[in-house]
Amino acid sequence: MKLRTASLPIKVLFTCFLLSIGIGYLMAVLYLFLIEIEPHSKDGTGMVQAVIIKYYGQRGVTRLEGTLEGSMGENLAPAQKKEVVAWIRQGATEADFAPVKQIFLDQCATCHSKESGMPLPPLTTYEEVSAFTQIDMGQSIKSLVRVSHIHLFGISFIFMFTSGIFVLSEVNARWRAILVAIPFLAIWVDIGSWWFTKLQPLFAYTVIIGGLLMGLSLAAQIVLSLYEMWLKKDQQQ
Structure with missing residues (x-):
């Protein structure tokens, strides 16, 4: 045929x-x-660099910082972003997590939670968030x-x-x-x-x-x- x-x-x-x-x-x-x-692209990053960030990572910063500077950053106010980054750079300890926890619950949990049903990592507890405070290895x-x-x-x-x-x-x-x-x-x-x-x-x-x-x-x-x-x-x- x-x-x-x-x-x-x-x-x-x-x-x-x-x-x-x-x-x-x-x-x-x-x-x-x-x-x-x-x-x-909002930060002037081209397609090649975006691919590198995804698979190789941003090995000078943590995964959470890299995301805040990219796809998730627009969901937080500048002051909130500054507070989260400061918490990360001060060691991302559980003792200091309470203030930033509310930021994640208010701004991120709509998509990043088990209840959302979306295929995204949950970010509602210290254990879940701290997993992304390591160096970004892609x-x-x-x-x-x-x-x-x-x-x-x-x-x-x-x-x-x-x-x-x-x-x-x-x-x-x-x-x-x-x-x-x-x-x-x-x-x-x-x-x-x-x-x-x-x-x-x-x-x-x-x-x-x-x-x-x-x-x-x-x-x-x-x-x-x-x-x-x-x-x-x-x-x-």
Whole structure:
């Protein structure tokens, strides 16, 4: 079966799936920008530095300080932020936690609590907060393992289906094979670079290259497949 000559129900099915995947990928990129990039850009931090902060960490400050200067800082008033940072730099002791505890309860617990139901670390007790008052070493090994296996399984399934549709196109077989292989290569480069960036910040560039390659290859599969189903004319006519 070729995409151009497929029956109308099959074309509609493939089209709905490809458009949904394309929109979903754009939403994922937007979410990544809003959570990981945009908060840091307010401080003049570029995309590469934001990737370094995420995986390698800010090894001159604690994780909590780094977050207060980035994504969470806008939720606290300057005076509150100053009080929390002062508590951290004075040793982050439990004896002095009471004043800053109320700040976390008032400003952070809406999202950072077990009751919120959000996949964010709770910050309501001394034990929970003090875990983030250590030097920022980036994402933990446990976190990298968890996120890596989720992405490898999930994204591989997405490309299995988009590639399965694309291979029915009339693009030259060699180019079809290359465009089927590229997104999987991009997954390995992207996710593998997370681990390497934790050891060496220079690999932050590879993370970006892998992500860009993944997006472009997905777009190419979707656009070419839709073109052949709906726009390409029969050359024999």
